[in-house]
Amino acid sequence: MFRELNRAMWLSLMLSLVFLNLVCSLPAMAQETHVGKLTGHADAGKKSYQRWCIGCHGPYGDGNGENAPWIDPKPRDFVAATFKCRSTPTGTLPTDQDLYNSVARGFTNSNMPHWDALTKQTRIDLVAYVKTFSDRWKTDKPGDILKIPAETPITIQSIAHGADLFQKLECWKCHGQQGRGDGPSASTLTDSKDNPIRPYNFAAGTDDSRFKCGSTNQDIYKIFMTGVDGTPMPSFNDVIQPNDAWDLVHYLRTLQINRHSKENEVLRAAGGKIPKIETKDAAPAAAPAAQPDAKPQGGRKR
């Protein structure tokens, strides 16, 4: 009887030890990353980090590498775990895929080059190592991925409504009326570490101009809906309806005056002028053509 009880006790002790082991290994699992069929490992990532990343992001991942004093914008501080390019809501952690994409894409208008010369495995390992610099990866989960509905047709009405939103949402306060990054607040902007920062200049660049967080229409949609955390660019997810957001995307494309795009073709076909929208919340993409007597919005130099 006593012996049996003893055996039961041993068994339960062993079981709880196994359970404890499992629980304790959870943080270690956080040092793994997953993108598609790839699995990244922090140990492998550390070696690559020390070769490719340490110079700017520093040995502690705080963005204070030996090159940092000469770099503007400053290298990302992985300890703060605030990331610009996310498919997740403002204030939440990005997904592994978001970080993986950022490493490959690099950050245009900054010193961060694109690292697509590294193998996919190296990049995913690097992401795993970057995630070891902050405990947030152990306590928080990435936010829910933004749902992006199918793109609406690119029409002059869509562009016109987007232009109206650009005014109403006051994007021009920072980005300027022509999207040149010269709005009235532009010169006062600072990032979350109080370093001066410039709003994106849509008109600069040529046919290959890119945004920090990508180059497709979906990327633009994502950028203003989730915001660019750590910078003055807020999230508009709570205030823009999905179809309206596509209209804004279509308008923003026309601000990239040197870039070939369907949006610029549509605008050119309409005589290069964006019809003005009078009503407050009319004119989704499917709405009938703007009134024939609508005043054209100031001619823009092209």
Next chain:
Amino acid sequence: MVSTKLFAAFVLLLCPSLLMAGSVSGKVTFTGTPAKPKTIDMSKEPNCAKAYTTPPMTESVVTGPGNTLDNVVVYISAGAPDEKSAPSQAVTFEQHNCRYTPHVLAMQVNQELKVVNSDQTSHNIHPLAKVNREWNKSQPPGTPPLSEKFDKEEFIPVKCNVHPWMRGYFAVLKTSHYAISAGDGKFTLPNLPPGKYTLTAWHEDYGTQTADVTIAGGEAKDVDFTFKAKAY
């Protein structure tokens, strides 16, 4: 059974102070010369500028007659148990005429925070949290209040990037025993059960100070804080 209840009632009748809550009140003052408030130039935002007949001034140091200091958060930092749940009532942070009202808003961990835009201009609400998550949301005119909460204790600077003069603070606290000195530097923390407490006073420019206080039942204690002003 009945006799036990009777006895308890008798004891309470004799010593009512056992049940009665105490309080701490006091005054916050400063020594030295504080920096003068600066004029805010709102000319880039005519919607807001027109609301002021006299130029608006910065609010990082607000003083009163007799060297009193406003916008100081006084709270129980030790001695009281952490609140188990947040109050159901939300606190409100208003953007009005391109200023934050109140300038310093205290709330409990996980308490609902409502952010209201009463202006005819877009604001972005950007709490520069370090312990909590930093987020940044746009709030155009006429949009409904934002509802948010913070799950960790922290003093968080809040700014609007569009209007760089807009700066306020969220004081996210684990305790429900807090007050903010207002008007004459005075504060009161009522309903304190008997006990030994540490009081902390926090000011956005002048830092923190602490004081220990012991409260017997029903006692009303006076605790004053004096900050050293910075001249710049």
